[in-house]
Amino acid sequence: MSERKFVRTDTFDKAYHKLDGTVQKLVIAFLHTLQLNPNANSLNLKQPQAARDRRVRTARVNDNFRAVLLRDGETFYLVTVLEHDKAYKLAEGLTMDINKVTGGIELLDLSGLEESTRNSASGAPLVGPDAMPGLFDGVSDADLVRLGVNEVLIPALRELRTEDALLGVCEFLPKLARDVLLSLYDGKCPEEIWQKVTAPEQPDTPLTDAERGDYEAALTRPATLETFVVSSDAQELERNLLRPFSEWRIFLHPEQRKLAYRPKNKPYNGPVRVTGGPGTGKTVVALHRVAALADPQRGEGRGRILLTTFTTTLADQLERLLKDLGGQELASAVTVRNIDKVATSVARHPSATVPAMLGDLELLKRWRDLLTEQAEPGRFDSRFLLGEWTQVVLAQGLQTRDDYFAARRRGRGLRINRADRAEIWALIEEYERRLEQDQAVGFKQLAATAARIAEAGLEPRQQYAHIVVDEAQDLHAAHWRLLRALAPEGPNDLFVCGDTHQRIYDNRVTLGSLGIDIRGRSHKLSLNYRTTRQILAAAGDLLDREQFDDLDGGADDLAGYRSVLSGREAELTGYPSVRAEMSALVNRVAGWKEAGILPQDIAVVARTGALCDAALDALQSSGTGAIRVDAGKAPRVGDYVHVMTMHRTKGLEYRAVAVIGVSDQCVPQPAALTDAAADPLQHAQDLRAERSLLFVAATRAREALAITWHGRPSPFLVHRARAQ
Ligand SMILES: Nc1ncnc2c1ncn2[C@@H]1O[C@H](COP(=O)(O)OP(=O)(O)OP(=O)(O)O)[C@@H](O)[C@H]1O
Numbered sequence: 001m002s003e004r005k006f007v008r009t010d011t012f013d014k015a016y017h018k019l020d021g022t023v024q025k026l027v028i029a030f031l032h033t034l035q036l037n038p039n040a041n042s043l044n045l046k047q048p049q050a051a052r053d054r055r056v057r058t059a060r061v062n063d064n065f066r067a068v069l070l071r072d073g074e075t076f077y078l079v080t081v082l083e084h085d086k087a088y089k090l091a092e093g094l095t096m097d098i099n100k101v102t103g104g105i106e107l108l109d110l111s112g113l114e115e116s117t118r119n120s121a122s123g124a125p126l127v128g129p130d131a132m133p134g135l136f137d138g139v140s141d142a143d144l145v146r147l148g149v150n151e152v153l154i155p156a157l158r159e160l161r162t163e164d165a166l167l168g169v170c171e172f173l174p175k176l177a178r179d180v181l182l183s184l185y186d187g188k189c190p191e192e193i194w195q196k197v198t199a200p201e202q203p204d205t206p207l208t209d210a211e212r213g214d215y216e217a218a219l220t221r222p223a224t225l226e227t228f229v230v231s232s233d234a235q236e237l238e239r240n241l242l243r244p245f246s247e248w249r250i251f252l253h254p255e256q257r258k259l260a261y262r263p264k265n266k267p268y269n270g271p272v273r274v275t276g277g278p279g280t281g282k283t284v285v286a287l288h289r290v291a292a293l294a295d296p297q298r299g300e301g302r303g304r305i306l307l308t309t310f311t312t313t314l315a316d317q318l319e320r321l322l323k324d325l326g327g328q329e330l331a332s333a334v335t336v337r338n339i340d341k342v343a344t345s346v347a348r349h350p351s352a353t354v355p356a357m358l359g360d361l362e363l364l365k366r367w368r369d370l371l372t373e374q375a376e377p378g379r380f381d382s383r384f385l386l387g388e389w390t391q392v393v394l395a396q397g398l399q400t401r402d403d404y405f406a407a408r409r410r411g412r413g414l415r416i417n418r419a420d421r422a423e424i425w426a427l428i429e430e431y432e433r434r435l436e437q438d439q440a441v442g443f444k445q446l447a448a449t450a451a452r453i454a455e456a457g458l459e460p461r462q463q464y465a466h467i468v469v470d471e472a473q474d475l476h477a478a479h480w481r482l483l484r485a486l487a488p489e490g491p492n493d494l495f496v497c498g499d500t501h502q503r504i505y506d507n508r509v510t511l512g513s514l515g516i517d518i519r520g521r522s523h524k525l526s527l528n529y530r531t532t533r534q535i536l537a538a539a540g541d542l543l544d545r546e547q548f549d550d551l552d553g554g555a556d557d558l559a560g561y562r563s564v565l566s567g568r569e570a571e572l573t574g575y576p577s578v579r580a581e582m583s584a585l586v587n588r589v590a591g592w593k594e595a596g597i598l599p600q601d602i603a604v605v606a607r608t609g610a611l612c613d614a615a616l617d618a619l620q621s622s623g624t625g626a627i628r629v630d631a632g633k634a635p636r637v638g639d640y641v642h643v644m645t646m647h648r649t650k651g652l653e654y655r656a657v658a659v660i661g662v663s664d665q666c667v668p669q670p671a672a673l674t675d676a677a678a679d680p681l682q683h684a685q686d687l688r689a690e691r692s693l694l695f696v697a698a699t700r701a702r703e704a705l706a707i708t709w710h711g712r713p714s715p716f717l718v719h720r721a722r723a724q
Helices: 010-018 021-036 084-093 110-121 141-146 151-157 163-172 175-185 190-201 234-242 254-260 282-294 312-332 339-347 360-372 382-396 401-406 418-437 443-456 477-486 533-542 578-594 609-621 680-698 715-723
Strands: 005-009 056-060 065-072 075-083 094-098 105-109 228-231 272-276 305-309 335-338 356-358 440-442 466-469 494-497 522-525 571-575 602-606 626-628 641-645 654-659 701-710
Touching: 005 010, 005 021, 005 234, 010 075, 021 056, 021 065, 021 075, 021 234, 056 084, 065 084, 065 094, 075 084, 075 105, 084 094, 084 110, 094 110, 105 110, 110 151, 110 163, 141 151, 141 190, 163 175, 175 190, 190 254, 228 234, 254 282, 254 522, 272 282, 282 305, 282 312, 282 466, 282 494, 305 312, 305 339, 312 335, 312 339, 335 339, 339 443, 339 477, 356 360, 356 443, 360 382, 360 418, 382 401, 382 418, 382 443, 382 477, 401 418, 418 440, 440 443, 443 477, 466 477, 533 680, 533 701, 571 578, 578 602, 578 609, 578 654, 578 701, 602 609, 609 626, 609 641, 654 680, 680 701, 680 715
Parallel strands: 005 075, 272 494, 272 522, 305 335, 305 466, 356 440, 466 494, 571 701, 602 641, 602 654, 626 641, 654 701
Antiparallel strands: 005 228, 056 065, 065 075, 094 105
């Protein structure tokens, strides 16, 4: 007899978590009975008379609720738990099939689909001069099938004539079909959709005819695991259901799964890079990759694992998510540290005095002080010198005057001659001498020291077999040299996730030149799980046609970047004064709260601390609980709207986001821009970072985004603002 298996869908989990506690307990009891004896009378397992699929059953949970499931031999596919009549209605139109392209199992809710198309079409003229064409008239059935749309869906899909009708049917479609149809609706051609949407879901080897009907084999395919999870017994199922529902822990997109979990005999033969726009699940992939490496059963890991990212706040968040994913056991198997702590752990001797750590603002001030004390004004200003020190000297680990004279200055816009180099080196020596004297050190300087120590050789117990990096776009060259030296070359050594469209610090690198060879091991995620299509479109416009690098000397773009979530358009609104903007903010936040969004799911974001203070003041004076989210501190828990600068928003997400003060005087922030005449390249890079900051802030929004300004709008907004 084959082993009894429970396969639950994401819809089952969602339905379970919406039930009240007493019904949940009954669902668990039902599962235990099903495990012990699927033929038990108390289950009242029935095949609806009008069922389209002979495998469909409903079963009794209590007098009001029934579970909907499919039985295929000893395998039970748990679909949902619904009120009695709704359960029967769903069960009658439900079928299950194996997708011909992906080999993944799909549930097809034909009654829901047909009813939704019928309702949306009622009243619309289908013939005559006013008849509306079908949304997909220009796409052949053959193309739809080739793209992975099951042919039984096609007649109903041909009835769709409006966007509302399409959005209405989305909830009844398998995930791939939904993604394909929305991409077609967005104007993408079948070929592009094949490449970006469907092909990545294909299994590694093409399906044979026999495999197309083999459900047992289909159960293990990544495309199935996007929607289904297999449990071997009711206890395991119960344990999983009792945890809070977070889809990302269980239901990965096939691309995400393939990246995170490698077959045993196919390790990555070197560093891997994962890119993708905001919200595409890079962090989720990084966490699952760590889980795969830490799982002794899988045999992928060879030793210590480090998970690192840019800030302490993000590292704390990663640690929390790692616990969500694999409990304390997983969290204890991994070192989670932000990159500065990694550097500190290598560079600082435990008994040495702890130096003062200086950020860029303080370092810039010290450059200014040094220059003011010079007898004669030199050719170089403080911003240039800070850049030269960090982007050339620390980035390359230059230690001597000769090294500096021989160094290439890639990415620096101002040409300098030998006399200039001599002048600059003398200033840098004096600058570093003063830092040492004051027992102070810059963060990148510390990283450069740590890299030097690690490159000279570390004890094996200080090294890591595997390093997983999140928010990689903001790491400095010295960080990369350090990480390279911390993880000796080998299978699965480095796994790097990042998105250069979100680079908000001026750290550009070419990984290859730093000993991190990602050739042939580069992957891009493109399905956004966070943000609606409307918000993505507005955020995408902020980037204009700016060029972005791919961390390795090439170019990156957001081709194929998309979302299947739908919602309201982003709002872009200008006001005559700050006062008017703040008063509108107070009303907007009140509106969001009235619509059921909790205060802690709302963020107010500004470019400067002063504007944050003004917003905080306006909100608090109106009686709205609000707090500032500051560096290094986890946001206070409670019913507060979070107010923060754009820099703080990195890696976070909220249901509603108001980005305020996006005026021409404030974004880009004049103080953050190098003078174009002094260094045109640097000026362009500073502008790009300012644009990315706004992009990062806007892409934190899941459902609602408002971008506002007073006076004239920021030049980054101009064509959107005009089009509104
Ligand atoms: N397979 C999935 N199923 C459901 N939700 C997912 C999935 N993958 C990611 N998410 C959710 O999408 C959101 C964005 O994911 P994540 O933070 O990993 O994206 P990211 O690419 O790292 O984003 P960013 O670059 O903007 O920081 C999170 O809420 C995450 O839980």
